[in-house]
Amino acid sequence: MSTPTTTSVWSSLVGQRHVVDTLSRAVDGHGMTHAWLFTGPPGSGRSNAALAFAAALQCPQGGCGDCHTCQTALAGTHPDVSVTRSETAVLYIDDMRELVHRSALAPAQRRWQVMVVEDADRLGERTGNTLLKAIEEPTSKTIWLLCAPTIEDVLPTIRSRCRNVALTTPSAHEVARFLADNDGIPDGLAAFAARASQGHIGRARALARDENTRNRRREVVSLPGGLTTLGACLNAAANLLDIAKDETLAQTDRSNARELTDLDTTYGGDRQAKASRSYRAALKELTHHQTQRERRRVMDVIDRSLMDIMSVYRDAISLQVGGPGVLVNEEVRAQIVDIARRSTPEENLRRIDAIFAARDHMMEYNANREVTLEAMMVRLRIQ
Ligand SMILES: [Zn+2]
Numbered sequence: 001m002s003t004p005t006t007t008s009v010w011s012s013l014v015g016q017r018h019v020v021d022t023l024s025r026a027v028d029g030h031g032m033t034h035a036w037l038f039t040g041p042p043g044s045g046r047s048n049a050a051l052a053f054a055a056a057l058q059c060p061q062g063g064c065g066d067c068h069t070c071q072t073a074l075a076g077t078h079p080d081v082s083v084t085r086s087e088t089a090v091l092y093i094d095d096m097r098e099l100v101h102r103s104a105l106a107p108a109q110r111r112w113q114v115m116v117v118e119d120a121d122r123l124g125e126r127t128g129n130t131l132l133k134a135i136e137e138p139t140s141k142t143i144w145l146l147c148a149p150t151i152e153d154v155l156p157t158i159r160s161r162c163r164n165v166a167l168t169t170p171s172a173h174e175v176a177r178f179l180a181d182n183d184g185i186p187d188g189l190a191a192f193a194a195r196a197s198q199g200h201i202g203r204a205r206a207l208a209r210d211e212n213t214r215n216r217r218r219e220v221v222s223l224p225g226g227l228t229t230l231g232a233c234l235n236a237a238a239n240l241l242d243i244a245k246d247e248t249l250a251q252t253d254r255s256n257a258r259e260l261t262d263l264d265t266t267y268g269g270d271r272q273a274k275a276s277r278s279y280r281a282a283l284k285e286l287t288h289h290q291t292q293r294e295r296r297r298v299m300d301v302i303d304r305s306l307m308d309i310m311s312v313y314r315d316a317i318s319l320q321v322g323g324p325g326v327l328v329n330e331e332v333r334a335q336i337v338d339i340a341r342r343s344t345p346e347e348n349l350r351r352i353d354a355i356f357a358a359r360d361h362m363m364e365y366n367a368n369r370e371v372t373l374e375a376m377m378v379r380l381r382i383q
Contacts, residue, residue, distance in 0.1 A: 009052040009063035009070055013045055014178045014201055015170025022165060023049070027056045027063060033163045034138040037120065037154060038147045040167025042304075043200025047118045049167060050145040054081045054114040057143065076116075080107040086119040096127045100134040103142045113142045120146035121153035128155040135161050169199035179208050195328055198311060203304065212250070216243050218331065220305045224312045224351075224380060225335030233377035240373055244301040248294060256290050302369065303359060309380075310355050313348040316340040320348070342382050354379035 010020045026032045036053070038046040055073035056063030058080060064070055069078065076083040084091070084099055099115060107113045117123075123131060135144055135158065144162075148154045151164055170178075175194035178201070179185040185193070185208045196217060197204035206213045220243060223236045263286055267273040312335075315327040319340040327333055339348070358376035361367035 008065040009055040009059070009074065011065065011182070012048055013052060013167075015174035016045065016049065016167050019049055019165055019167055023053045023056065024063070027053075031163070034142060035135045035144040035162040036146065037151065037159055037162035037164050038145065038167065039150050039153075039164060041149060041169050041199070043197070043202050043204075044167040044169055045201055046147045046167050047116070048201075049165065050116050050118075050147055051076065051081075051083070053145060054078070054116060054143075057112050057114060058109070073114075080109055080112060081114045081116065083116045084118060086122050091117070091119060091122045091124075091127050093124075093127045093130060096123070096130045100130055103134050103144070104139055106139075107141055111141075113139070114145060115142065116145045116147070118147045120158070121148040123155060123158070125155070128158055132157055132161075170201070172199070175199060175201060175204050179204060183208065185209075192331075195326070195330070196308075198307065198328060200304075213247075216247055217308060219243055220308045221312050221329045221332050222335065223377075224309055224382075225332065225338060227377060227381045230378065230381070233381055234374055236377045237370065237373035240302065240305055240377075241370060244298050244305060247301045248297045251297060252290070252294055259286060259290070299362065299369075302373075303363065306355050306359050310352050312336060312339070313351050313355075316343070317345045317348045320345045339382065351380050 010024070013020055022031070036050070038050045040046040040049075051074050052063065055065075055070045055078075058073050058078060059067060059069045061067070065074075072078040073081045082099065082102055084095065099117070103113060103115045105113060117131075131144075132155075134142075138144065146154065146158070146162060151159050154162075172191070172194040175197065176187070176190040179190035179193060180187055183205065189208055193204045193208035196207055207217065220240065223240065227233050227236055263279075263282060264274075267276070267279045267282070273279055311328040312332070315329050315336045316339045317323075318327065319336060327336060329336060354376055358372050361372050362369055
């Protein structure tokens with residue numbers, strides 16, 4: 001692994017120079033305010049930016065990246081940096097009340113009480129109102145850092161009180177250079193991962209580092225080329241779900257096991273303790289939480305897979321209209337050439353619409369995934 005020449009809390013923000021300028025000026029006291037809203041597409045690093053800002057605000061040197069303060073703030077373990085991550089589709093009002101309560105406490109150290117809320121788009125009306133009061137009348141030491149995909153995703157009452165920091169999707173070139181410089185990834189692999197991730201840093205890193213992740217992506221982008229019969233469409237829907245579940249399991253198995261061990265340890269772990277009513281209640285709650293989290297993660301993976309499939313049709317359109325050279329999915333070029341030959345650009349645009357519609361049905365209206373994906377695959381069929 002190569003070491004970057006200058007480290008600072010900002011070095012993990014890829015292609016966001018304007019954001020780094022704004023935030024470092026604020027750390028120096030220019031344009032500082034008590035509520036910030038970090039927006040940007042998935043993977044652009046909005047929560048990394050919020051954490052980097054938190055670290056810079058707490059660090060005596062304004063965000064050196066090396067000291068204990070920076071390291072703990074970036075890891076979310078600094079006593080005066082609270083990070084709220086939602087594992088479910090909504091943020092709960094009790095959690096928000098507790099957060100608001102904590103925000104009013106004096107910082108344990110001398111600087112700021114920084115409250116990071118990673119999924120401010122998951123705030124409902126009531127939960128949002130709980131937060132609103134704290135944002136309207138913060139203590140002089142409290143800083144709120146909210147994150148969401150876009151400004152429109154956040155309740156108007158809240159967003160109007162925040163200063164917006166908009167992250168943009170980094171270019172493939174910027175992502176590739178980051179992977180090579182920061183993670184020591186060989187150039188060719190870095191270029192592939194940057195292209196295939198479409199500017200999603202976390203995804204690019206996973207693709208660069210993990211062969212299984214690369215194989216799963218390859219399976220996904222190979223699906224459109226095989227959609228020639230009704231049976232193939234239904235199979236593809238089932239495969240997509242399986243791939244999403246595999247990928248989710250790879251992430252959740254370890255944390256589920258750890259949480260169960262923690263619970264057992266808390267209760268002493270013997271048979272008598274495990275038979276107690278309170279243990280069983282706690283176990284039930286943990287299981288419910290894990291199921292919710294798994295559901296959300298599967299949806300996140302499906303969502304990303306749909307973006308990958310969409311990129312196949314974009315590639316096909318780009319071939320059809322004679323767009324410039326490199327495809328996002330260079331590794332399945334032959335299949336894309338075939339799709340391009342057997343369809344019109346209009347048909348491929350309609351396919352992209354069908355993918356967006358399926359995504360909305362599942363994300364906004366909680367539609368049955370299997371049925372929705374089957375219907376979508378049928379609309380992607382090559383005649
Ligand atoms: Zn530092």
